[in-house]
Amino acid sequence: MNAQVVPLGQQPRQASSPRRQAAGAGASKQIRFDRVCLDLGGRRIINDLDFVMEPGEFVCVVGPSGCGKTTLLRLLTGLVKPSTGAITRGGVEISGPSRDVAIVFQDYGKALLPWRTVAGNVSLALEAMAVPKEERAGRIADLLRKVGLASHAEKYPSQLSGGMQQRLQIARCLAQEPAVLLMDEPFGALDAMTRQGLQDEVAGLVEELGTTVLFITHDLDEAIYLGDRVIALRANPGRDSSSLAQSIAIDIARPRDQLATREEPEFLRLRRHLFDFIQEHHK
Ligand SMILES: Nc1ncnc2c1ncn2[C@@H]1O[C@H](COP(=O)(O)OP(=O)(O)O)[C@@H](O)[C@H]1O
Numbered sequence: 217m218n219a220q221v222v223p224l225g226q227q228p229r230q231a232s233s234p235r236r237q238a239a240g241a242g243a244s245k246q247i248r249f250d251r252v253c254l255d256l257g258g259r260r261i262i263n264d265l266d267f268v269m270e271p272g273e274f275v276c277v278v279g280p281s282g283c284g285k286t287t288l289l290r291l292l293t294g295l296v297k298p299s300t301g302a303i304t305r306g307g308v309e310i311s312g313p314s315r316d317v318a319i320v321f322q323d324y325g326k327a328l329l330p331w332r333t334v335a336g337n338v339s340l341a342l343e344a345m346a347v348p349k350e351e352r353a354g355r356i357a358d359l360l361r362k363v364g365l366a367s368h369a370e371k372y373p374s375q376l377s378g379g380m381q382q383r384l385q386i387a388r389c390l391a392q393e394p395a396v397l398l399m400d401e402p403f404g405a406l407d408a409m410t411r412q413g414l415q416d417e418v419a420g421l422v423e424e425l426g427t428t429v430l431f432i433t434h435d436l437d438e439a440i441y442l443g444d445r446v447i448a449l450r451a452n453p454g455r456d457s458s459s460l461a462q463s464i465a466i467d468i469a470r471p472r473d474q475l476a477t478r479e480e481p482e483f484l485r486l487r488r489h490l491f492d493f494i495q496e497h498h499k
Pocket residue numbers: 256257261279280281282283284285286287288
């Protein structure tokens with residue numbers, strides 16, 4: 217990865233920041249949902265979804281269970297095609313899985329190979345990319361250091377805590393050097409302290425790498441804490457209302473702080489706004 221590392225905290229995360237231009241070519245592509253509708257089993261799951269993700273933007277998605285969050289993520293992988301409308305990245309229609317796009321699932325246990333060590337699991341992604349053997353060890357060590365697993369390289373997944381297993385899944389995704397990282401409730405199964413630690417690690421890593429992130433969560437605080445923007449999806453959109461109920465810019469400086477940020481008036485204001493909105497629309 218030749219992404220230039222910009223010290224954290226020097227600038228707020230903005231789509232126009234130089235860090236973004238410094239990231240790999242794939243990272244500089246805008247993702248555009250253009251009036252996307254999706255019907256599954258005769259039901260409208262996603263209706264008239266229209267939005268743009270800027271390169272390097274961290275977009276969080278909230279909404280009640282069953283509103284189509286995971287489906288939205290699957291649309292971005294190209295595994296599911298819109299019934300009407302189009303999804304493009306850099307002006308090109310997303311037509312199928314791409315190495316540029318990595319997915320972190322909530323269920324880290326199933327995402328890891330139990331018979332491979334921590335290093336072996338990361339190696340898998342490098343092998344898939346045909347990275348020469350002599351380069352792999354260095355890259356693995358670098359990735360494990362980044363996610364705080366350097367001293368666990370020879371352990372097996374079953375010997376790791378949930379938080380560590382999730383770190384490993386993230387390291388394996390980053391090995392792919394994705395321009396786009398899709399995360400589906402990745403911290404939902406973790407305890408509060410582990411979750412907060414991982415929030416900060418992921419925020420720091422994607423900041424450093426200029427990765428565009430779509431992050432699904434049902435935790436409004438987590439969405440505001442992590443996002444440059446939070447979008448709220450409507451349950452049962454029907455055919456006359458868009459799935460996209462709200463798109464809220466989170467104008468809070470980075471790096472964010474688990475205590476100070478969550479006490480900022482702007483954080484509390486946004487939290488209230490989103491909470492009221494969800495209460496009103498998701499009865
Ligand atoms: N392959 C499918 N066929 C039919 N319905 C589906 C399929 N996949 C998802 N759905 C339905 O689409 C809706 C949205 O699902 P999903 O995206 O998983 O919601 P969320 O992640 O927000 O909880 C649900 O009602 C679900 O039952």
